[in-house]
Amino acid sequence: MTPDISKIRRDFPILDQKVNGKPLIYFDNAATSQRPTQVIERVDEFSLRTNANIHRATHYLANKTTEAFEESRETVRQFINAAEAAEVIFTHGTTESINLVAFSFGEAFVKAGDEIIVTEMEHHANIVPWQMMCERRGAILKVLPFNDNGELQIELLDNLITDKTRILAVAHVSNTLGTINPIREIILKAHLKNVPVLIDGAQGAPHFKIDVQALGCDFYAFSGHKIYGPTGIGALYGKRKWLDKMPPFMGGGEMIDSVTFAKTTYNKLPYKFEAGTPNYVGAIGFAAAIKYIQSQDNQTLAAYEHDLLTVATEKLKQIEGLRIYGEATLKAGVICFNIEGIHPFDLGTLLDQMGIAVRTGRMCADPVMDHYGVENMVRASFAFYNTFDEIEAFYKALIRLKTMF
Amino acid sequence: MTIDEIQQEIVEEFSGFEDWMDKYAYLIEIGNEMAPIDAKYKIESNLIRGCQSRVWLHQEFTDGRIIFEAESDALIVKGLVALLLRIYSGRTPHEILSSEPRFIDEIGLRQHLSPTRSNGLLAMVKQMKLYALAYEKISSKK
Numbered sequence A: 001m002t003p004d005i006s007k008i009r010r011d012f013p014i015l016d017q018k019v020n021g022k023p024l025i026y027f028d029n030a031a032t033s034q035r036p037t038q039v040i041e042r043v044d045e046f047s048l049r050t051n052a053n054i055h056r057a058t059h060y061l062a063n064k065t066t067e068a069f070e071e072s073r074e075t076v077r078q079f080i081n082a083a084e085a086a087e088v089i090f091t092h093g094t095t096e097s098i099n100l101v102a103f104s105f106g107e108a109f110v111k112a113g114d115e116i117i118v119t120e121m122e123h124h125a126n127i128v129p130w131q132m133m134c135e136r137r138g139a140i141l142k143v144l145p146f147n148d149n150g151e152l153q154i155e156l157l158d159n160l161i162t163d164k165t166r167i168l169a170v171a172h173v174s175n176t177l178g179t180i181n182p183i184r185e186i187i188l189k190a191h192l193k194n195v196p197v198l199i200d201g202a203q204g205a206p207h208f209k210i211d212v213q214a215l216g217c218d219f220y221a222f223s224g225h226k227i228y229g230p231t232g233i234g235a236l237y238g239k240r241k242w243l244d245k246m247p248p249f250m251g252g253g254e255m256i257d258s259v260t261f262a263k264t265t266y267n268k269l270p271y272k273f274e275a276g277t278p279n280y281v282g283a284i285g286f287a288a289a290i291k292y293i294q295s296q297d298n299q300t301l302a303a304y305e306h307d308l309l310t311v312a313t314e315k316l317k318q319i320e321g322l323r324i325y326g327e328a329t330l331k332a333g334v335i336c337f338n339i340e341g342i343h344p345f346d347l348g349t350l351l352d353q354m355g356i357a358v359r360t361g362r363m364c365a366d367p368v369m370d371h372y373g374v375e376n377m378v379r380a381s382f383a384f385y386n387t388f389d390e391i392e393a394f395y396k397a398l399i400r401l402k403t404m405f
Numbered sequence B: 001m002t003i004d005e006i007q008q009e010i011v012e013e014f015s016g017f018e019d020w021m022d023k024y025a026y027l028i029e030i031g032n033e034m035a036p037i038d039a040k041y042k043i044e045s046n047l048i049r050g051c052q053s054r055v056w057l058h059q060e061f062t063d064g065r066i067i068f069e070a071e072s073d074a075l076i077v078k079g080l081v082a083l084l085l086r087i088y089s090g091r092t093p094h095e096i097l098s099s100e101p102r103f104i105d106e107i108g109l110r111q112h113l114s115p116t117r118s119n120g121l122l123a124m125v126k127q128m129k130l131y132a133l134a135y136e137k138i139s140s141k142k
């Protein structure tokens, strides 16, 4: 079945505009996705009629806001099928979610000489917090490499995990290579040795139905702005058995049970990890985005997104001198590439002149650049509102630009 | 010619292009034709870090004038670098300090000098001015 993409595009008015005189082609979805009117209107309506700080007063607006905030948590819970809403912590995004775990889990469970495992394809957000934790705790960071196709070398995992390994962190989908990692298998292998697993779902949540209980992951981190929601909001899922034993990440209002100068006791989950006034406006938009996704025929859209990737890959491969980085068998709608002799910055600048938005640079993944020995890449990333016509226009633009060099 | 006269000359060179592609093609051509920076100057300490394209800038001060050599790994940036050298290299510190590269605006490429563009160009202009300031101070002390 082919989805009605023009109907979907009407939900995203931002797509209907000209950039540098050309119809906008937005291929930077892995950086941030656009928001449907359903999200924008929900946030506006809330700000126009409901806004008040949460959990802190008995008045009407405060109660309505608190309800909306907690309903949003329930929506996120359902979206990822967490066992209980208290296992869903609102953060400002994937980055904060991972930092929270790296800090609080580190404080509780990591000591000098222990080991943490990440992979070679991680976004800096899933590397740096662990390095900081290792420095603090005297632990050692170990790295699971990927092969030139962009697939993790899972066969090395059994030896990499030792009785000193405390946690393993891996991306669901690579933001650079597009690889869909075999996280189920990784989790099983790690759990066999009692090692908990954090999944960086920043690029996973936009493409898949997530079921944290079926996956068995211990933590799952993702961002609202990559799943058609607002910026500044995201979530951390964590199993209660870990969260209960982890100390708070930040101190402040709302996260406490009682405070005296002698001793402070902490609030229960999830509030223990939500110090200060949370981004409840963001949370409400986040939930609206999830509801929007749930209102679509997800199977059909997933198949469509996959077709976009396949067609784009086939097209790009016809271009002489074009190299795609990451050709895993299982891939999501992300293509990083370079054209021989053309600097990605030049390519990005010229594509922009043609109304085409792509990402250029190092993709916040220096180790991936180093793996292929390049300074920069160009990335085209797709969402379900993109079309085959846009891919054709992109292909033609690249052919035309090539003649300029 | 003064810096301003050269800027005017550049503006005229670009005025003939109607299509943005021709303009960029010309920049790329200038970038391609630019003499590469001496390999011994293509070093870390001469590197101006833009996020995405790298610019190397080397300078020497002789007879009261600053001679700049520069290069970028991106061709469009390199073309713009060549134009910046054309107006600023071989000038006195005072000349450099008292003129802005307004031609970039006038040829419709202002976005390349915006602080949000991580291409190293704005940083390069700043760096050239800093050198000029330093040399002006040194000269006035003598």
Ligand SMILES: Cc1ncc(COP(=O)(O)O)c(C=O)c1O
Pocket: A030, A031, A092, A093, A094, A095, A096, A123, A125, A126, A171, A173, A174, A175, A200, A202, A203, A223, A364
């Ligand atoms: C794989 C991956 N992890 C983490 C992040 C960080 O997400 P955020 O900037 O929303 O915190 C990103 C976003 O670029 C990403 O692609």
